[in-house]
Amino acid sequence: MAIEGPFWRAIAVFRVASLVYAAVLMLQHRGYEEPVLGWLVIGVMALWTAGATFAYSAEALRGWPLLVIDLLVAMACLLASPYVQGASQGAAGIMPAPATWVAAPVLAWAVYGGRRAGVAAAAVVAAGDLWLRVRMPDVPVLINGAVLLFLSGVVVGHVSRLAKQAEARMQRAAEMEAAQRERERLARDIHDSVLQVLALVQRRGRQIGGEAAELGRLAGEQEAALRDLVSAGPPPPEGSTDLRALLTRYGSPEVTVSTPATPLVLPAEVAGSVAAAVGAALDNVRAHCGPGSRAWVLAESAEGTVTVSVRDDGPGIPAGRLEEARTAGRMGVAHSIRGRVAELGGAVSIVSVPGQGTEVEITLPA
The missing domain is CATH 1.20.58 (Methane Monooxygenase Hydroxylase; Chain G, domain 1)
Structure with a gap:
């Protein structure tokens, strides 16, 4: 050096x-x-x-x-x-x-x-x-x-x-500053061109309906992804990942993802497992709540813990249904969600009220 x-x-x-x-x-x-x-x-x-x-x-x-x-x-x-x-x-x-x-x-x-x-x-x-x-x-x-x-x-x-x-x-501070300046320049250029076109396609597609509505939905997803990309902060330290970046990929017109303004930096393997557990919870929403159902993903950190909750507006889970599924060998919740989080030293809480939806809360040490 x-x-x-x-x-x-x-x-x-x-x-x-x-x-x-x-x-x-x-x-x-x-x-x-x-x-x-x-x-x-x-x-x-x-x-x-x-x-x-x-x-x-x-x-x-x-x-x-x-x-x-x-x-x-x-x-x-x-x-x-x-x-x-x-x-x-x-x-x-x-x-x-x-x-x-x-x-x-x-x-x-x-x-x-x-x-x-x-x-x-x-x-x-x-x-x-x-x-x-x-x-x-x-x-x-x-x-x-x-x-x-x-x-x-x-x-x-x-x-x-x-x-x-x-x-x-x-040296890292200088690299972060240079990366942030380049990101801001790209954000200005993309905002003046690509993002405006995607937003226009999304609006017109919804107005026209039919197959154009599907194209509009895809354009809206790409617009959201581009906005997250150009507005992201400096890259996390080597070997770590910002959990927000992994969770925002699930965002869509049916899934609303809310994350804090500050990075949720976790070891890459831990962040990947949490994101996979959230993905499994959203798969359950799509499989059991039917078309048109909505879901909300909320991530936050406080007092040395990271909490991610997935809530939906579906019909809820009948009492004893999870135990029946585990006994029958269907390991979706038990393995994909509880098992992953348990390996990280975290906990999963599932609250469901018939007719009022289900909330899956994942808590693990930061």
Whole structure:
């Protein structure tokens, strides 16, 4: 991601500054009894600083193999310190040959993999540093460096992860804004042409009657579908579906679908099962209520639940009829509606009054 660029450049600057610091310490010959070997270590550090700066700047090369090599080079330079220091090893004020340069891999791991990766790299480097100190029995073991390494891994990893998440949100917001602008442009164009023609065909078809009325009905359905398409909001997150879009497909002159203005975002599989249950309820309306019957679908959400009700103006269900159908093996309501909703952790309530229609209410956690 582009947001990582400043992090890698900052690590490159840290490597160069730490390399210069280690070289200055070597020039002062403070506690380094083998300066030739010390300058060899500095040379390795300089070569790897140049190579790592280039490698981390290329996204194709940036990965765990490079991170592992980076950590191994730093550990090799760190563990060479006793040979550079000689008899002065462990003396007060004497730093390892690479000095602060060994912290660079910790920062790189933290930027690439987050807090846990940063802590893992810090543990490796801190273990090497503590091992060098423990080898000298007369020298007190200080853990300041280890603590700083762990803090660096945690803080840098956390900030890096937050930056990546912020970039992803900003990118999605930009995509949603662009999609909304394009949708508004299409809505204007369609409203000025296609929707007006479909509305005219619907009105004229009803006036003429006969086969023209059927064409008018189909034109009305397409007009409603187009209006829903161009007026829909931004697409839901990946793996989710706006339940409203699935329910509005059932809309027709005989079926009125009412949904809230805000999206009813559910996991795609859950939304599909709810829509299928609603479709099964509408199939029952068409099968048992006869021609001319009307149905109403109402969807709403409140207090962490989503409720979808299907109501009709048919003759109602006689008492005991559902139990008889289940006993006879007809599983329309029991399987297509109750079974689907039960698998989602929801509940189905069916209220029917003879002569006053039936209402099927589906409730499930949002």
